[in-house]
Amino acid sequence: MPDPLLLDIPHSFLTPRLHLRTFRAGDGLRLYEAVAESQAELRRFLGHLPWVAEELTQDSAELRCRRCEAYFFSRADLPYLAFETATGRLVGSFGLHRTDWQVPRTEVGYWLRTSATGQGFAREGVNALVDWAFEHLKAQRVELITDEANTASRRVAEGCDFALEGVLRHAQRAPDGSLRNTCVYARLPGDKAPQGKAS
Template sequence: MDNHNQHSLSLQVNEDVQLKLLEERHSTAYYELTDRNRRYLREWMGWLDEERSVEQTCEYIAMRLQQYIQHQGFLLGIYYQQRLVGSIGLHALDWSKRKGEIGYWLDAGTQRQGVMTDACRALTTYAFDEYQLNKVEIHCGVGNLRSRRIPERLGYKLEGIVRQNEWLYDHYIDHAIYGMLAGEWDAEKTFR
């Protein structure tokens, strides 16, 4: 497990992509990014009604920072060419099972450039190397094919479909659960 202090987590993914711990000072930029993508995100993200103002976004980021301090997960901003374009996080940590989940979303205009695949590759490596997890999962809406391609590209195994796993505003959606074990992970052999 890494020894970290508040506001220190930053991962250089490649020349163009960096992951940085989101802090309260990023609330306005993160809210504006979310708001610009609200219609597109609504198809698969159930939390949008909980972030209707910069203040609510600031409270959410503060809560995630507390999780980071307590070693219960974190939320990173995804920066592409120095611009905030989305977020990725490690959550649902279960230390008794040494397991956690990666969740993510990306600005509609930044997709199809490999940004999220590279970010997930870096975060998976970090989860295994720094947090010493045994398993990392990624949960995606069954119909969210773009999102599902990311764990598939990285060699995650489809472990099953959980029926009606999430209430999405006015209907339930099924989730595809992907898993990667520490002993299976080889970041160098994953596809771009």
Template sequence: MNPILLDVPMQLETERLILRAPHQTGDGIMVNEAIRNSFNELRAWLPFAQELPSVEETEINLRKAHISFLKRDSFRFLIFHKDTNDFIGTTSLQGIDWDVPKCEVGYWINTRYSGCGYMTEAVEEIVTMGLNQIKFRRIEIRCESTNYKSRSIPEKLGFVLEGTLRNDELSADGTRLTDTCFYSIIK
């Protein structure tokens, strides 16, 4: 089946969260604010967070994510608290290989919501959707070996650590080599 014909929900719901595709004009303002509030933490791990983006750049990025969602190239979701509607972060199914089919999970959290289990809850929901609705046969999570907060998510969700690739990538700031942990869950 051509992936464009897949019926992928634009919104998911968990006990505490709403995950929705970035399709609303103006999402860039709140996402940009969260990036600014979390910049020091994000900068340590994410290449995209080496410089503060403008609100316009964030809005453009989200509109491109919406297009990618519709084209079935990746599935990004914005995460909101169900009771307060506060923006918590993003998670996505990305790096999709439809031939296998498989993908990778990406995520980042607004620092003020870190440590509450929200990201684990959100990732669990999109992984469940990916395995059961989209029918991925393999879902990966890759993260730097020293990013223990990020590593705790696949470990809590039953992913298997397949290995650590030594000197695999440059650090987010491009100044040193880092090791990458590969986790997966299969169906």
């Protein structure tokens, strides 16, 4: 595998209803609005979205956007904002995280603003990134990790042909002190036909 900095990784993807693109300076206000709408739901599973625990301000949202932009260019992380093509509205975020470039293996992650849930956007975005990872990164494994109690995320995993490989008992401690179980899902090459395309 060449140095990740030499890989041409697209700055955007198109799916039937979504435009996924990298974070940019100036995206902070839109990110702030989406997270502010959804904080209560997102904070239910902080073990998988630790940045949501931080105080939310327009400045903190802008700072996150600039950090995500830097992560993308350094290949430390591959995060994307997701916009509904028909309206231009920011509906959430998707990304490929914790990539082991030597295997290569990666983890797909996502969140949606509350008003965009239940419409199939999560499956659409996950499939687009995962299919691209198999085809262009030659990924040998893509993981999807979620809290056992996060039934919505588990439905996304199963709907995107991920196999549940195990439940890690007491794998994380929640902010309230309770111990949480973590589900480990994975998909291997050839498990799903391509859905979206890079642009």
